[in-house]
Amino acid sequence: MKKWYGIEKLVDKEINIPNDLWRYEEAMREIPNFDKNDGAKKVFERKEYIILAVKKGYVVYNTTMPFEKSHTHLRSFSMAKTIIDNCIMKKTPKTNNLYLLESHIRISNDAKYIRMIEELIEAKRDKDKLKYRNKNINSKKK
Numbered sequence: 535m536k537k538w539y540g541i542e543k544l545v546d547k548e549i550n551i552p553n554d555l556w557r558y559e560e561a562m563r564e565i566p567n568f569d570k571n572d573g574a575k576k577v578f579e580r581k582e583y584i585i586l587a588v589k590k591g592y593v594v595y596n597t598t599m600p601f602e603k604s605h606t607h608l609r610s611f612s613m614a615k616t617i618i619d620n621c622i623m624k625k626t627p628k629t630n631n632l633y634l635l636e637s638h639i640r641i642s643n644d645a646k647y648i649r650m651i652e653e654l655i656e657a658k659r660d661k662d663k664l665k666y667r668n669k670n671i672n673s674k675k676k
Contacts, residue, residue, distance in 0.1 A: 606636075
């Protein structure tokens with residue numbers, strides 16, 4: 535974070551600064567070198583869920599829970615809306631992407647729905663292990 539220093543610390547006190555430059559001092563105190571409004575902006579809201587636009591994508595946040603435990607980062611606005619819809623309607627996600635499945639868990643506050651998604655994740659991981667094992671067994675037979 536940038537910090538503003540008074541002109542008296544930066545300029546030697548013996549140097550005479552023209553009076554027209556002193557008029558900028560007040561502006562420098564009021565407006566720091568960064569824009570505080572350039573943060574997240576709310577772009578969508580449905581029930582207790584909101585989508586915030588950030589520099590590289592979107593953040594989905596469940597407002598009924600603490601932010602640290604109930605948000606996820608996504609690059610696509612449509613995927614963010616899909617995850618919110620799935621959590622509201624308690625729909626089974628069609629994706630096999632583990633990150634997206636975990637995003638459902640992070641923003642949901644329904645224990646039954648969370649258990650269902652965790653079972654999907656476990657099934658996906660077991661299936662991947664089985665594919666890896668079968669691939670190695672088949673390669674050794676040759």
